[in-house]
Structures are given as C-alpha cells and as structure tokens.
Amino acid sequence: MMKGSFVYQMLPARVVFGRGTIAALPAEAERLGLRRLLVLSTPEQVGLAERVRKFLGDRAAGIFGLATIHTPIEVTKQALELVAAERIDGVVSAGGGSATGLGKAIALRTDLPQIVLPTTYAGSEMTPILGETQDRRKTTQRSPKIQPEVVIYDVDLTLTLAPLMSALSAFNALAHAVEALYAPDSNPIVEMMAEDGVRAIVAALPKVLKEPTNPEARASLLYGAWLCACCLGVTTMGLHHKLCHTLGGLFDLPHAQTHAIVLPYALAHNAPMVPEAMTRLCRAIGSDDAAGALLRLGHDCGIPLALRDIGMPHDGIAYAIEQALTNPYANPRPIEVGPLSNLLERAWAGAGL
Incomplete structure (x- = not known):
C-alpha cells in the first residue's frame, strides 16, 4: 500500500542505454553545444579514452589519463590546469568510479557539463555526490554542479570487465x-x-x-x-x-x-x-x-x-x-x-x- 505524503527529487540526467551506444557520443556532445571536450580516464583505461577521442573527432581537445581511486584533490588540481590551458568546455569520463569522480570534481569547481561512459556498476554517474580525499581523509558533498548531464550506458563496454x-x-x-x-x-x-x-x-x-x-x-x-x-x-x-x-x-x-x-x-x-x-x-x-x-x-x-x-x-x-x-x-x-x-x-x- 502506498504511503502518505512524501518528497521525491528527480535528478536532471539524460540516460542513453543499450548496446553500441558509444556511437551516440558525438550527437550528445552536439546537443550540449560542446566543442572542446577533455576525455578523462585512469592510466589503465587510456585505450578506451583514445577510442572515445576518435568518436569525438575534432571535438576532443585532449586526454587526461591520471584519474585514480578516492579522487585525490592533488590529481584534480592537475586536471584543472589542463582544463584552463586548453579552454575546455566539457568533460567525458570514460571508465569506472575513479574517472567519474574526477569529472565530478572538475565540474564542482568549474560547472562544466559532463558526459559519462561507465564501464562498471558502481553508479557514481547517477548521483550529485562527490567523495574526495586529502591528507588521508575522505569527505563527501552534494551539489547540483556535481550531477552529470548525460550518461551513456553501453552494455558492450562492460563485456570485458573481469x-x-x-x-x-x-x-x-x-x-x-x-x-x-x-x-x-x-x-x-x-x-x-x-x-x-x-x-x-x-x-x-x-x-x-x-x-x-x-x-x-x-x-x-x-x-x-x-x-x-x-x-x-x-x-x-x-x-x-x-x-x-x-x-x-x-x-x-x-x-x-x-x-x-x-x-x-x-x-x-x-x-x-x-x-x-x-x-x-x-x-x-x-x-x-x-x-x-x-x-x-x-x-x-x-x-x-x-x-x-x-x-x-x-x-x-x-x-x-x-x-x-x-x-x-x-x-x-x-x-x-x-x-x-x-x-x-x-x-x-x-x-x-
């Protein structure tokens, strides 16, 4: 039986779900009006980042492949230097929670749009929550700026996950x-x-x-x-x-x-x-x-x-x-x-x- 009064806050995220949906990436970037995208990944996922860059063509301004677990603030600072130097207008996070976390950390500080291509089941891409680490302490916060604008779930990207x-x-x-x-x-x-x-x-x-x-x-x-x-x-x-x-x-x-x-x-x-x-x-x-x-x-x-x-x-x-x-x-x-x-x-x- 349904409960009485309640509040449900819908989050403004667009989801593309299916097989081969990575091909929708250029159209999603176009829909957001993005021209200079930075592709984010961990060192282990740079191959995927290169594949994403090829899909984006001249919309890709570069790759930052140093995302790491727990989103250390010092790594975010390195990425922000590249964002400023390359006049980045949006980020594409390709991979698991580490890449997504870095994209969120950048967006929190710049309000740049995010597109996420998850390769795991961690789920960070669907939340306005960011966990960051500094001096061995992890803190979390929520903000509308943290919520990714587009999530492209491509089942094919998960097939090789061990x-x-x-x-x-x-x-x-x-x-x-x-x-x-x-x-x-x-x-x-x-x-x-x-x-x-x-x-x-x-x-x-x-x-x-x-x-x-x-x-x-x-x-x-x-x-x-x-x-x-x-x-x-x-x-x-x-x-x-x-x-x-x-x-x-x-x-x-x-x-x-x-x-x-x-x-x-x-x-x-x-x-x-x-x-x-x-x-x-x-x-x-x-x-x-x-x-x-x-x-x-x-x-x-x-x-x-x-x-x-x-x-x-x-x-x-x-x-x-x-x-x-x-x-x-x-x-x-x-x-x-x-x-x-x-x-x-x-x-x-x-x-x-």
Missing part, C-alpha cells in the same frame, strides 16, 4: 539500494527502484560469472546497477557508506572491495530496526536471511571476505571508529562504540554474521 571486478562493482551497487530502503528520506519511488535493482543484480550476477560475455546478463546487471545508483542519488547515506568512506580514506582500501565486505555486516547491524526494508530485501533476494544471503553470494563470487585481506591493519579499528563517530551519517540504529566495534572486528576478521 568476473571478480564485476562482482565487486555489483556489490557496490547493491549497497546503494540497501541503504536507500531504510534512509530517513526514502519514499515509494525509491523503494520500487531499490527492490527491482537488487532483484536484477542478484539474478544476473551468477550468470555473468558463468558467462562473462553474455550480453543479456550484462544488460540486466547494468540495468540493476543503474536503478540502485538512482536510489543513492536521492536519499541520505547511512552507516555502511560512512564506514566505507572512512576506511577508504584512512587506509587507502579499494573502494568496491570495502563495500562488498562491509555490506552484510552493516545490514545485519541495522536489520532489527528496519523490518519493512528487510521484507523488501528478502523478497528481492529470494531469501529469509538477506544479510546471510549477501555474505554467501560474496563467497560464491570469490570476493575477499575480510577487511584484513585487503590491507586494513587491526590496530586501525579504534581509529576508524573514532572517525566514523565524527559527523555520523543518518542511521536507523544509534551509532554506539560497542556495537560498532563488534561490527568492524567481525568484518576485519571475516568472522561471519
């Missing part, structure tokens, strides 16, 4: 929907997108692992990730995202792996306080134990199951708790040292729920 990275990225997407279901500003529209997004990802992920180049399975996974990202863009983040941002900033942990490990523990931590959200998650996942099902799915995907496995030191738990208690995100369960310490100890050791 199965393990696909799974890690998909768990990142799942986290967006999970927290959106019990966010204080959730609403029936978000609940509908979150539940369908989780259902699509959980159903498609095993198929992608078995047949990585199966375009139908990849399309379903990308569709689910898109829905989950839409949820993140219009709701408040909770304890799970606070922990992941804190751990990533403090210990330079890989973003997707951190999400994948922490998610079942954070969900189990909050579950007693959010029965309605748990009902939706269990229905979407097809299990009476949503947190346990996610932990088993991670195991089946070969995902690292402990924070210690991805480089977090045990003596960092106390420091992480201290940072997580600073400006905590809204969460259905009060943030207290004892339960939080237990959560992180178990996630660090991969001790199970």
Whole structure:
C-alpha cells in the first residue's frame, strides 16, 4: 500500500542505454553545444579514452589519463590546469568510479557539463555526490554542479570487465539500494527502484560469472546497477557508506572491495530496526536471511571476505571508529562504540554474521 505524503527529487540526467551506444557520443556532445571536450580516464583505461577521442573527432581537445581511486584533490588540481590551458568546455569520463569522480570534481569547481561512459556498476554517474580525499581523509558533498548531464550506458563496454571486478562493482551497487530502503528520506519511488535493482543484480550476477560475455546478463546487471545508483542519488547515506568512506580514506582500501565486505555486516547491524526494508530485501533476494544471503553470494563470487585481506591493519579499528563517530551519517540504529566495534572486528576478521 502506498504511503502518505512524501518528497521525491528527480535528478536532471539524460540516460542513453543499450548496446553500441558509444556511437551516440558525438550527437550528445552536439546537443550540449560542446566543442572542446577533455576525455578523462585512469592510466589503465587510456585505450578506451583514445577510442572515445576518435568518436569525438575534432571535438576532443585532449586526454587526461591520471584519474585514480578516492579522487585525490592533488590529481584534480592537475586536471584543472589542463582544463584552463586548453579552454575546455566539457568533460567525458570514460571508465569506472575513479574517472567519474574526477569529472565530478572538475565540474564542482568549474560547472562544466559532463558526459559519462561507465564501464562498471558502481553508479557514481547517477548521483550529485562527490567523495574526495586529502591528507588521508575522505569527505563527501552534494551539489547540483556535481550531477552529470548525460550518461551513456553501453552494455558492450562492460563485456570485458573481469568476473571478480564485476562482482565487486555489483556489490557496490547493491549497497546503494540497501541503504536507500531504510534512509530517513526514502519514499515509494525509491523503494520500487531499490527492490527491482537488487532483484536484477542478484539474478544476473551468477550468470555473468558463468558467462562473462553474455550480453543479456550484462544488460540486466547494468540495468540493476543503474536503478540502485538512482536510489543513492536521492536519499541520505547511512552507516555502511560512512564506514566505507572512512576506511577508504584512512587506509587507502579499494573502494568496491570495502563495500562488498562491509555490506552484510552493516545490514545485519541495522536489520532489527528496519523490518519493512528487510521484507523488501528478502523478497528481492529470494531469501529469509538477506544479510546471510549477501555474505554467501560474496563467497560464491570469490570476493575477499575480510577487511584484513585487503590491507586494513587491526590496530586501525579504534581509529576508524573514532572517525566514523565524527559527523555520523543518518542511521536507523544509534551509532554506539560497542556495537560498532563488534561490527568492524567481525568484518576485519571475516568472522561471519
């Protein structure tokens, strides 16, 4: 049954979804009136950036291929120097969350239009949220300037994403929907997108692992990730995202792996306080134990199951708790040292729920 009054903020993003949609890039640039575009990528994705430049032709003014994890401010400053020197009027972010994050950081400071070509399922392209790091601390902010104008989802660009990275990225997407279901500003529209997004990802992920180049399975996974990202863009983040941002900033942990490990523990931590959200998650996942099902799915995907496995030191738990208690995100369960310490100890050791 539909709830009573609610507020749903639609985000002004244009989405092009399908196979071979990278070919729409020149027309989208024309629609935005862009003539001097800077293509952004990580060093590993420079090949894709070169391909994007060829599609753009004389609309491409250059490539900046130094995007990196957690969007360090010093890298953004380097990119801004090129933006000024080349009189850039827009950016094309080609790749995963690192490239998208750099495009957002540039747009925040310049208000330049963004076109994003995602190659993963992380979902940053659908949000007005930017996380940046400086001096081992990651901060997040929201702004209309951060929201990309155009997102081109090309299923073909995901076909070569390694199965393990696909799974890690998909768990990142799942986290967006999970927290959106019990966010204080959730609403029936978000609940509908979150539940369908989780259902699509959980159903498609095993198929992608078995047949990585199966375009139908990849399309379903990308569709689910898109829905989950839409949820993140219009709701408040909770304890799970606070922990992941804190751990990533403090210990330079890989973003997707951190999400994948922490998610079942954070969900189990909050579950007693959010029965309605748990009902939706269990229905979407097809299990009476949503947190346990996610932990088993991670195991089946070969995902690292402990924070210690991805480089977090045990003596960092106390420091992480201290940072997580600073400006905590809204969460259905009060943030207290004892339960939080237990959560992180178990996630660090991969001790199970």
